[in-house]
Amino acid sequence: xxxxxxxxxxxxxxxxxxxxxxxxxxxxxxxxxxxxxxxxxxxxxxxxxxxxxxxxxxxxxxxxxxxxxxxxxxxxxxxxxxxxxxxxxxxxxxxxxxxxxxxxxxxxxxxxxxxxxxxxxxxxxxxxxxxxxxxxxxxxxxxxxxxxxxxxxxxxxxxxxxxxxxxxxxxxxxxxxxxxxxxxxxxxxxxxxxxxxxxxxxxxxxxxxxxxxxxxxxxxxxxxxxxxxxxxxxxxxxxxxxxxxxxxxxxxxxxxxxxxxxxxxxxxxxxxxxxxxxxxxxxxxxxxxxxxxxxxxxxxxxxxxxxxxxxxxxxxxxxxxxxxxxxxxxxxxxxxxxxxxxxxxxxxxxxxxxxxxxxxxxxxxxxxxxxxxxxxxxxxxxxxxxxxxxxxxxxxxxxxxxxxxxxxxxxxxxxxxxxxxxxxxxxxxxxxxxxxxxxxxxxxxxxxxxxxxxxxxxxxxxxxxxxxxxxxxxxxxxxxxxxxxxxxxxxxxxxxxxxxxxxxxxxxxxx
Ligand code: C2E
Ligand code: MG
Ligand code: MG
Numbered sequence: 001x002x003x004x005x006x007x008x009x010x011x012x013x014x015x016x017x018x019x020x021x022x023x024x025x026x027x028x029x030x031x032x033x034x035x036x037x038x039x040x041x042x043x044x045x046x047x048x049x050x051x052x053x054x055x056x057x058x059x060x061x062x063x064x065x066x067x068x069x070x071x072x073x074x075x076x077x078x079x080x081x082x083x084x085x086x087x088x089x090x091x092x093x094x095x096x097x098x099x100x101x102x103x104x105x106x107x108x109x110x111x112x113x114x115x116x117x118x119x120x121x122x123x124x125x126x127x128x129x130x131x132x133x134x135x136x137x138x139x140x141x142x143x144x145x146x147x148x149x150x151x152x153x154x155x156x157x158x159x160x161x162x163x164x165x166x167x168x169x170x171x172x173x174x175x176x177x178x179x180x181x182x183x184x185x186x187x188x189x190x191x192x193x194x195x196x197x198x199x200x201x202x203x204x205x206x207x208x209x210x211x212x213x214x215x216x217x218x219x220x221x222x223x224x225x226x227x228x229x230x231x232x233x234x235x236x237x238x239x240x241x242x243x244x245x246x247x248x249x250x251x252x253x254x255x256x257x258x259x260x261x262x263x264x265x266x267x268x269x270x271x272x273x274x275x276x277x278x279x280x281x282x283x284x285x286x287x288x289x290x291x292x293x294x295x296x297x298x299x300x301x302x303x304x305x306x307x308x309x310x311x312x313x314x315x316x317x318x319x320x321x322x323x324x325x326x327x328x329x330x331x332x333x334x335x336x337x338x339x340x341x342x343x344x345x346x347x348x349x350x351x352x353x354x355x356x357x358x359x360x361x362x363x364x365x366x367x368x369x370x371x372x373x374x375x376x377x378x379x380x381x382x383x384x385x386x387x388x389x390x391x392x393x394x395x396x397x398x399x400x401x402x403x404x405x406x407x408x409x410x411x412x413x414x415x416x417x418x419x420x421x422x423x424x425x426x427x428x429x430x431x432x433x434x435x436x437x438x439x440x441x442x443x444x445x446x447x448x449x450x451x452x453x454x455x456x457x458x459x460x461x462x463x464x465x466x467x468x469x470x471x472x473x474x475x476x477x478x479x480x481x482x483x484x485x486x487x488x489x490x491x492x493x494x495x496x497x498x499x500x501x502x503x504x505x506x507x508x509x510x511x
Contacts, residue, residue: 001013001014001015002014002015002016002032002033002035002036003036004036004039004040004043005040006040006043006044006047007044007047007048008047011043014032014035014036014039016032063075064076064079066139066140066142068118068121068122068140069121069122069125069140070125071125071129071138071139071140071146072137072138072139072140073139073140073141073142074139074141074142074213076139077137077139077141077147077149077209077213078209078210080137080149081097081149081202081209081212081213082209084149084202085202085203085207085208085209094151094152094165094202095149095150095151095152095165095201095202096149096150096152096165096166096168096169096199096200096201096202097147097148097149097199097200097201097202097212097213097216098147098148098149098150098169098172098173098176098197098198098199098216098231099145099147099197099198099199099200099213099216099217099219099220100128100145100146100147100148100173100176100180100195100196100197100220101144101145101146101195101196101197101198101220101224102124102144102180102193102194102195103193103194103195103196103224103228103229104191104192104193104194105117105120105121105143105144105193106144108120108191108193112187112189113187115187116186116187116189119186119187120184120186120191120193121140121144123184123186124146124180124184124193125138125140125146127179127180127182128146128148128176128179128180130179131172131175131176131179131180132148132150132172132176133150135151136148136149136150136151137149141213147213147216148172148176150165150168150169150172152164152165152168165201166199166201166233169199169201169231169233170199170231170233173197173199173231174231176195176197177194177195177196177197177229177230177231180193180194180195181193181194181195181229194228194229195228195229196220196223196224196228196229196230196231196232197220197223197230197231197232198215198216198217198218198219198220198221198222198223198231198232198234199216199219199231199232199233199234200212200213200215200216200219200234201233201234205234215234215239216234218234218238218239218242219232219233219234219235219238220232221242222238222242245301248298248301249301249305252298252301252302252305252307253305253307255285256307256310256311256314259314260285260286261283261284261285261311261314261315262283262284262285262286262292262488263281263282263283263284263315263318263319263322263489264281264282264283264284264486264487264488264489264492265279265280265281265282265322265486265487265488265489265492266279266280266282266479266484266485266486266487267279267479267483267484267492267495267496267499268280268334268336268455268477268478268479269477269478269479269483270475270476270477271456271465271468271469271472271476271477271478272469272476274483274499275499276333276495276496276499276500277333277334277477278333278334278335278336278367278477279323279333279334279335279336279492279496280335280336280337280338280369280479280486281315281318281319281322281335281336281337281338282295282338282486283295283299283311283315284486285297285298299340303340303342308340308342308343309342309343312339312340312343313356315337315338316337316353316356316357316366317356317357317360319335319337319366320335320356320357320359320360320361320366321360322335322489323335323360323361323365323366324360324361326493326496327361327365329493329497330500331493331496331497331500333365333496334365334366334367334395335361335365335366335367336366336367336368336369336397337366337367337368337369338369338399339368339369339370339374340374341370341371341373341374341377344370344374344377344382344385345374345377345378345381348385350385350388350389350391350392350394351388351392353368353389353392353394354392354393354394362393363392363393363394364393364394364395366394366395367394367395367396367397367417367418368389368394368395368396368397369397369398369399369420370396370397370398370399371398371399371400371403371404372398372399372400372401372403372404372406373404373406375398375404375406375410375411375414376404376406376407376410379410382414383413383414383415386414386415386416387415389415390415395417395418396414396415396416396417396418397416397417397418397419397420397455398411398416398418398419398420398452399420400420400422400457401419401420401421401422401443402421402422402424402425402439402443403422403424408446408450411450412450416450416452417452417453418452418453418454418455419443419446419447419450419452419453419454419455420454420455420456420457421440421443421454421455421456421457422457422458423456423457423458423480424458425439425440425443426440426456426457426458426459426460426464426468426480427458427460429463429464429467429468430461430463430464437467437471440456440467440468440471441471444471444472444473445473448473448474453474453475453476453477454472454476454477455476455477455478455479456468456476456477456478456479456480457478457479457480458479458480458481459478459479459480459481459482459483460480460481460482461482462482464480464482465478465480465482
């Protein structure tokens, strides 16, 4: 009997039987012992090999599978795409990538916790898998992003293939959107999720897996930008606009950090005397090549990427500091500062705004301008916030009045002091057969019944100023290119000082 001692301990014995006693001599016994040892060696290596194979399979599984959903992961996808792209036949389009992003997943995760979020993702992964053919690859890239790679199968020449795969991809995308959008009950709540899908074609939209995924992501972003719940096919135009947006975004963040923004000031004057009574602070972004960008070109993105609060704070503080300097020089002016809707909601804080201003001037010197639509956002909150701003001493104005959707019944409940007549009405004043005069007259009447004083925007001619003055019922102010465009602080200062030296009305001509 020969024990078999493998690495994992005794695992059996090799028994050789003879019907005669002492049948095996010493040498034969040695031979049999060696045989047993060889057997042990063979067994050990066999076992080690299969353990290694198993471990390798596990490592492969872990490396190429998403732990949460059990779907293949991004690494798997890259390999898969590499294979497709390295196949010589992948010349005519026959594959497409669908980049799927959920609209509305983050609030679930934030509000109900990660466990619920994880379960939602697991269930959606199953739905996604059920929406496609077995031959299609479904991948979870991370977060709430999934990708599907489909093949167009039939090849009838490049043009037909293209049409066919685009068609298949859009139809599948719509099916996926519909399927993912069905109500989903997890964590005691029923959720309604929407999905947006971006599509890229292989190899039309790239011969590199990372680029193809990126392009599908850009197309998805475009689908989202257009309201979500739809699919969008990648095109070069999206790539360009995405690139521009991305570089503008990076430059905006830098501009904020490096304080590249500047405030220009447009004089606000009394229509009757043409005396400068206030300045409106308007943000500008000077460029290296000398061009000065107006807010219309960059403020929408500032709002979108969440930079409006730091930039808005900077504007308010800088305008207040400038006003202090002018007060010190004897220029007793007020300062108008624009507040965007995103500075008011959801976290607008009157004390915070007052804190930015108070080190320099009393808030009563500051007129905060808010557009009509911002005032209509959330009636109860608006009322409370405006009241709090008033309590801090700020003056409040409705900007661009007449272009939004305010209702008179709401306006009378708000703490406001002035109303800025939008320049589109002022513009109309000169035009023959226009209703401009009638409209401005109505706005004036309304303002006086609400006890608000008016500031006309965009006065470009003496005739407009005169008409506005004739129509006004009380204190009337205005601003516009007729008097002066927005100008840098030092120019404003020069103008205001020159104006202050003039006293007779006859001398009041625009610069
Ligand atoms: P707004 O507050 O209604 O500012 C008046 C705009 O009309 C300014 O454009 C000004 O340059 C322009 N303007 C003034 N007089 C005339 C005129 O006679 N004719 C014409 N055609 N235009 C005139 P700007 O500076 O490009 O600002 C555009 C808008 O951007 C502002 O409209 C305001 O809503 C926003 N904005 C500007 N600065 C800031 C800021 O610091 N923060 C926020 N949140 N918004 C700002
Ligand atoms: Mg304004
Ligand atoms: Mg305005």
